[in-house]
Amino acid sequence: MRLSTSILFLILLCAFLPQTASSKDWRGIVPLKSTRAEVEKRFGKPDERGGYDLKDERVSFNYGEGPCRGIYLTLGEDNCKCLADDDAVMSISVEPTGTRKISDLKLDMKKFKRTAITPFPQTFEYDNPEEGIVYTVDEEKNEIQDITYYPSVADCKDLIAKRAPQTRNSWRGLVPLHSGRKDVEALLGSPTRDSTFLVAYETDTQSVLAKYSNGNCDTSGAEWDVPKDTLIELVVNPNPSFLLKELRLESSRYERSEIFPFPEIDQPPRVWNYTDKNNGVRIRTQTSGSGSEELVVSITYFPAQRDAKLRCR
Secondary structure (H helix, E strand, O other): OOOOHHHHHHHHOOOOOOOOOOOOOEOOEOOOOOEHHHHHHHHOOOOOOOEEEEOOEEEEEEEEEOOOOOOOHHHEOOOHHHHOOEEEEEEEEEEEOOOOEHHHHOOOHHHOEEEEOOOOOOEEEEEEOOOOEEEEEEOOOOEEEEEEEOOOHHHHHHHHHHHOOOOOOOEOOEOOOOOEHHHHHHHHOOOOEEOOOEEEEEOOOEEEEEEEOOOOOOOOOOOEOOOOOEEEEEEEEEOOOEEHHHHOEOHHHOEEEEEOOOOOOOOOOEEEEEEEOOOOEEEEEEEOOOOOOOEEEEEEEOOOHHHHHHEOO
């Protein structure tokens, strides 16, 4: 029994397409909505192979593992897997043990995307993301080899709308204008360099630079109407750097701009900023030499637009 790479990708990153249909169910079990407890109430515990032998088919379930964790998770595109409940049914794989003809289902093939499966010349996937179902078919024999049920685009979109994080400019719980010096140092310990309101910290995997307020708007030079020692900005330099594509950014949120180096630098790297002004995030990347892959060199968390009311006039 096989869960293809394309189906895993659809579970992880449901694209926002204009479909409105809910996920297709299998015997009343619906991906993203049903749970392990419901499955085991109906079918009992799985066998030693992790599935169930039922009449004319072999069935297995893939379950959610609870909210995804990661310090940079809020920067990327929201996905069903990361927002689903622990033990939610994420996909159902059904392998017929008898012959099932795809033609007997009388499907509207205009709703399905047909993809060849290599290296099997007569085997194709028919995928319908509107209903969250894909058939693996041996076209020469007109036989269904496997059926996979997964969350529909509409159900993913609905879950994201309900559970997507509202605070994007948060790093390990620290949020500009809402966290203070005590919060930072409770997490990161004593600073390695302290210039009063611009303070550096080191962890095993990051260099962190924190900028603090010197007081509210009554204070000379103040930018924000917040108490002294409130976190204003946080710059995180990951060590080692990692590829930008690992963040899976939602392109509609970020504006990309290139930073041009000083002309006296010989063979400088190319540097870009990806800025989400609304949510208060800036990601800086660079490439060097002949490489085309962008590496994340810093992430800056600054006040989001929702806090604009706190800016000094």
